[in-house]
Amino acid sequence: MNYDVIVVGSGLAGLRAAIAAIHGGASTAVLSMVYAVRSHSVAAQGGINAALGNVDPEDNWKNHAFDTVKGSDYLADQKAVCRMTEAAIPTIYEMEHWGTAFSRLPDGRIAQRPFGGAGKQRTCYAEDRTGHILLYTLFQQSVRNKAVFYDEWMVIDLVIEDNKCVGLIAMDMNSGELKSFGAKAVIFATGGAGRVYGASTNALICTGSGIGVAYRAGIPLKDMEFVQFHPTTLFGTNILITEGARGEGGYLYNRLGERFMKRYASEKMELAPRDIVARAIRTEVLEGRGFENAYVHLDLRHIGEEKLNERLPGIREIGLKFAGKDIVSDPLPIQPGQHYTMGGIDCDIDGKTKVDGVYAAGECACVSVHGANRLGGNSLLETIVFGKIAGDHAADYIASRKDAVNQSLLKNKLDAKEKFVSDLQSSKGKEKVGVLREKLRSTMIRNVGVFRKLDEMKEADKTITELKERYTKISFTHPSRKFNLELLTAMEMETMLEIGHVITEGAIRRTESRGGHYRVDYPERDDENWLKHTICTQGENGEPVFSDSEVDISIWEPKERKY
């Protein structure tokens, strides 16, 4: 099959990109591992930032941009941030005009709630199901625009010739067959790599598969060592408990009944940015003031049943179904968990990567608008704003590209991948891929987590090298390719090992603390040496090779970050 534009991934970024490409006149298909409405965007809870000024008439997009830059610990590119926060306002209105059922103020305008690291009350929301409501809107608009979907297809290789996009190779998960797709433009919108970690809030599908495909095709990754740990995930399952719970007035308490945030962010308290709150909770637990040496309490009881039902019904449901706790009468046991991949496929302000015709948008991309720490409510915004930008640019690009797609190259790549999968399936070792995956996850969360120590990271690096070796000795229970979870896991695992490697070595290399990356041995930010993006490409022997690139600080001068 041939299309002008293929979008990989069907979350918010992917669907918005597809709609833009269709509007731009491109024949467009969306390939996704899951049906569109199953994408991880659906799980976003608290909201989406835009300086509408509905609650706080003094707000404007420049305030939003500054909060974002400060929140990023000055690693975000400032012009890119401004582009996002200025576009935020028309983006929200467009979504609303497409039917998004935002929660409302008494006068009928879109409601906005306070969120972490924000100077104004600017997070638009739909109860605590904002991602779900937005994703359904874009899915519905995709139906309206007659988007072509390949549901349950896994992209496994990108085909490039003379630094130009030719297409990709993908597996139909239901039949197990591989197919090649010609496309002059490919937009990656495959989400983050949270499941490289244990204790992640992410959907099980967030294994970084798209990031891995781009990386193996020679496209650089950026800032991968910056991983966000969300302060409030449910103890046990690590299901997300939205920052909106604190935005609505929730308190954090330790075992001694102290609102301990006063020690870490005396002004912003529970609404300090996520990296700061996550470290505060870990510190309380490490210093013996947590419960069961593992968690603290998020207390919402004082907010009252009526308001909790109105603003946080999903959180009440999660508490009841997954922890047996009713937020009306019980505090929730919470701990930090892996939440967001700040880094990703290196792309510019238009979503373009170094390969002509290959774009990235959303969590899999690194523009960078989040820098070292993303503010809550900015990820949904990034997906829609940069999804549209990538889709628009891809449509323009294909209109300018007159050459025909090299079909014989596609065929050769398809044959090569066919052999790769057959070889993988016929390997005769004793290792179980699921066991290796658990080892990787437990290593990453333990050794490359909230607080990072050199010896622990080196141990993780060694473990990953060993796991890569053991990975060559995996075997399979079953030869079929049809919806074979073991095979799919094995293909994802190749990527997860690469990404774990890039995160770990990037974290070892960056000898400073900034945003989500905290080095116990280098506790200060070091602008002199490290105010720069980390760039990583795959070396000839598969090893990560690092370099740097400049951060755009043309608008605000970096300052110490205090809350």
Add this chain to the structure above:
Amino acid sequence: MAEKTYEIRITRQDPDTGEKTKSFYQIPVIPGMTVLEALWYIVDRIDGSLSFRYSCRGGVCGSCSMQINREVQLACQVQLSMLPQGTIIIEPLPRLSVIKDLVVDMKPFMNKYNSVQPFFANKKLPQQGEMVQSAEQRTDIEDSVKCIMCGACYVVCPLVYKDADFMGPAAMAAAQRFAFDSRNEQGKQRLVEVNGLGDFHGCLKVGKCSHVCPKGVDPARRIEEIREYVEALSKNN
């Protein structure tokens, strides 16, 4: 003393021959373990040939609906410890063709959802800002927008069973959602113009759809709201 375990029986189906079998697995007791986690335990540690769908594992994506002890539920929301003692029986959603094991063909369900034209297509848009909607107006759609398209209502609806063309509860709840949204310029008239009326009359009011819905969409109530509107319309004519 032998280690305490759960026994799980899973209905399997071979994708090539269509042959149905039952597999039995012993799962160690791990506090809080959900059915979905147990299925992953099986794939990772016991039998990699088992197939099922998964994504969010938090009850919001709708991927893992299946029959657990003959009840249609989301596997990620059911903990093994919540189930009665004895073998836990896991089967695919009924009435949809099986692709492999617990993976069923959701396309008939999805196509019916899409067939109600579930989207806004307003021609007149405000030049500036949002369309105003009061909190009270929003209550007309606040339950129907909770749908996660898991298909639970669809597979338990007796009329879907009787009539393969019947659109089913989720699609009708979606029709309600767009017709009753105060901002949609097509208004409730859309039910007649876009959706036709046949299926709305067809509902047998059995209410199983609302009983199994994991998100409180209450499709039976949504269909009733449509019916009330349609009946008022025919009285006025």
